[in-house]
Amino acid sequence: MRRQPVDAALLVAFMRALAQSARGRGALSIAIIIGGAMVESIGLILLIPVLQLLTDREGLVSLWFAEWRRESLLLLLLAAFLLAMTARAFLLYARDRLLWRVENDFVDGQRAQLMQGLASARWASLASVRHAEIQSVLSTEMIRLATAVRLFVQIGVAALLVLVQGGLAVYVAPVLAGTLLATAAAAGFAFSGLQRAGALGHDLARTGLNQMQAMGSLLSGLKAALAQNLQYRFLREFRDTLSEARDNRRRFSERQARLRLVFGIGSAACACLVVAGGALVLEMPTPALILLVLICARLAGPVLNLQQAMQQFAYYLPSFAAVEALEVQMEAPAAGAVEAQRILPGAVELRAVRRLHGEGAGLAGVDLVINPSERIAVTGASGAGKTTMLDVLAGLTAPDRGAVVVGGATLDVAALPAWRDSVAYVVQEPYLFRDSVRANVTADAPCDDAAIWSVLELVGVDTLVRRLEGGIDTLIGEGGAVLSGGERQRLALARAILRRPRLLMLDEATNALDLPSERRLLQHLFALDPSPAVLMVTHRRENLDLFDRVLEMREGRLLPLG
Numbered sequence: 051m052r053r054q055p056v057d058a059a060l061l062v063a064f065m066r067a068l069a070q071s072a073r074g075r076g077a078l079s080i081a082i083i084i085g086g087a088m089v090e091s092i093g094l095i096l097l098i099p100v101l102q103l104l105t106d107r108e109g110l111v112s113l114w115f116a117e118w119r120r121e122s123l124l125l126l127l128l129a130a131f132l133l134a135m136t137a138r139a140f141l142l143y144a145r146d147r148l149l150w151r152v153e154n155d156f157v158d159g160q161r162a163q164l165m166q167g168l169a170s171a172r173w174a175s176l177a178s179v180r181h182a183e184i185q186s187v188l189s190t191e192m193i194r195l196a197t198a199v200r201l202f203v204q205i206g207v208a209a210l211l212v213l214v215q216g217g218l219a220v221y222v223a224p225v226l227a228g229t230l231l232a233t234a235a236a237a238g239f240a241f242s243g244l245q246r247a248g249a250l251g252h253d254l255a256r257t258g259l260n261q262m263q264a265m266g267s268l269l270s271g272l273k274a275a276l277a278q279n280l281q282y283r284f285l286r287e288f289r290d291t292l293s294e295a296r297d298n299r300r301r302f303s304e305r306q307a308r309l310r311l312v313f314g315i316g317s318a319a320c321a322c323l324v325v326a327g328g329a330l331v332l333e334m335p336t337p338a339l340i341l342l343v344l345i346c347a348r349l350a351g352p353v354l355n356l357q358q359a360m361q362q363f364a365y366y367l368p369s370f371a372a373v374e375a376l377e378v379q380m381e382a383p384a385a386g387a388v389e390a391q392r393i394l395p396g397a398v399e400l401r402a403v404r405r406l407h408g409e410g411a412g413l414a415g416v417d418l419v420i421n422p423s424e425r426i427a428v429t430g431a432s433g434a435g436k437t438t439m440l441d442v443l444a445g446l447t448a449p450d451r452g453a454v455v456v457g458g459a460t461l462d463v464a465a466l467p468a469w470r471d472s473v474a475y476v477v478q479e480p481y482l483f484r485d486s487v488r489a490n491v492t493a494d495a496p497c498d499d500a501a502i503w504s505v506l507e508l509v510g511v512d513t514l515v516r517r518l519e520g521g522i523d524t525l526i527g528e529g530g531a532v533l534s535g536g537e538r539q540r541l542a543l544a545r546a547i548l549r550r551p552r553l554l555m556l557d558e559a560t561n562a563l564d565l566p567s568e569r570r571l572l573q574h575l576f577a578l579d580p581s582p583a584v585l586m587v588t589h590r591r592e593n594l595d596l597f598d599r600v601l602e603m604r605e606g607r608l609l610p611l612g
């Protein structure tokens with residue numbers, strides 16, 4: 051369901067999430083804000099007797115302290131004023147510290163929750179989300195969300211200040227201040243334009259996503275583009291998204307400027323109304339009139355803040371919708387809903403597994419038994435369904451029909467954690483951490499140096515690593531940037547072997563190696579004791595003689611290689 055620009059349900063969801071994150075701190079902040087505004091009002095009220103003393107007028111205070119000298123009384127009142135303002139300054143200090151925590155706890159909490167969702171999401175959900183969307187939400191939208199929280203807090207602070215100081219103005223001059231506040235509120239409501247600001251905010255989130263997408267294509271395709279002089283295409287796409295976002299920001303900024311213009315004229319008109327109405331129509335005493343003007347002048351800031359902050363909040367709130375939408379797409383299985391199960395020893399089977407991606411693509415009905423230590427190679431045309439089969443076996447995607455059976459028991463959600471601990475899956479372009487060779491091979495599991503060197507020797511990178519200045523503690527750069535494609539694949543294989551899996555799944559995981567190197571590596575792998583079952587997807591036929599069985603995937607069905 052598409053959300054409306056300023057959606058009440060979205061606002062409620064945002065407030066609920068913020069309240070949950072802030073817990074007691076939210077209530078304490080509100081108490082401090084009200085306390086600060088009240089202390090400030092007391093300070094302002096103290097100005098009445100000060101003004102009365104300065105203009106030699108009679109007032110309640112001078113009657114109460116009739117025996118005091120004028121100068122002493124003035125000093126006493128100024129000391130009380132200073133005390134009130136000092137208390138206010140301390141309250142504001144406490145408020146700012148508290149609100150910083152509220153804002154940061156909320157945004158960090160949202161980020162952590164989203165990352166947790168990503169980490170535990172079903173592969174099928176994750177695969178359908180664009181990377182640009184995840185990046186955009188985790189970076190740009192989170193920053194905008196932090197701004198939305200700050201604005202929400204500002205709105206709360208400004209609204210409370212307006213309420214308390216407006217109340218004080220009504221106390222000083224009920225009719226005049228009441229009329230003024232009612233007119234200002236009606237004008238503010240009529241000219242708020244929150245719907246339009248919200249619509250612009252939704253557009254901004256969309257253009258932000260396009261920008262991230264364009265940036266991603268520019269970075270990933272730049273090398274090939276440069277080689278063929280095609281970089282202008284990427285740049286044009288990027289420039290288009292830039293100008294779209296700029297246009298959106300310009301329109302919003304113009305709205306803000308227009309509102310400030312209206313406010314500037316309106317507040318000057320109000321000041322004239324107060325002075326003229328108070329002096330000429332209501333014939334108010336001068337100290338009360340001066341105080342009223344002072345209160346109105348102090349009110350002008352919070353009222354303008356309130357108006358601007360509400361506009362900006364409506365503009366930034368759609369970021370929360372983007373975060374929520376991504377969380378929904380993750381469809382994380384409910385934590386702790388199932389009791390973890392053990393995995394039984396024995397064969398791994400696919401029984402009549404169907405997994406269609408739509409339009410007939412995927413697995414049409416696959417039967418396969420992989421016995422312990424058996425080595426099976428699967429070949430087949432591109433798009434035949436080989437990777438889909440490995441994904442089903444790894445529990446990354448669930449079959450539409452049929453089952454994965456391990457040791458005679460059907461693999462279900464409860465058994466998945468234990469199953470994943472017992473398999474290894476290496477893909478063509480493996481992920482390497484921006485860390486040392488050691489960290490990449492052990493994946494931070496405890497492991498002694500001798501075991502690391504032994505596995506590095508097995509996959510054939512020991513000589514290379516010995517030549518590196520830091521040996522196994524050498525950093526290998528972003529995604530293994532300082533290594534060749536084949537060396538990256540060898541390191542990923544080393545990590546997989548060190549896990550001692552019962553089933554090792556290789557998806558074209560050695561295709562960056564030359565044929566003799568691949569042969570040597572497979573021979574070493576098959577000589578391991580204990581030896582894992584190996585299921586290798588490959589397009590190459592030269593080394594298939596090393597396998598116990600060779601199968602072919604044809605249009606989603608697994609057949610003996612013919």
Ligand SMILES: Nc1ncnc2c1ncn2[C@@H]1O[C@H](COP(=O)(O)OP(=O)(O)OP(=O)(O)O)[C@@H](O)[C@H]1O
Pocket residue numbers: 177178407408411412430431432433434435436437438439603
């Ligand atoms: N997440 C997905 N959504 C929609 N279609 C998909 C998805 N994943 C794969 N497909 C489609 O399913 C079919 C099988 O894909 P799969 O990756 O299993 O093929 P493959 O045999 O491994 O191909 P290749 O040898 O090119 O890697 C392809 O037509 C592919 O386009």
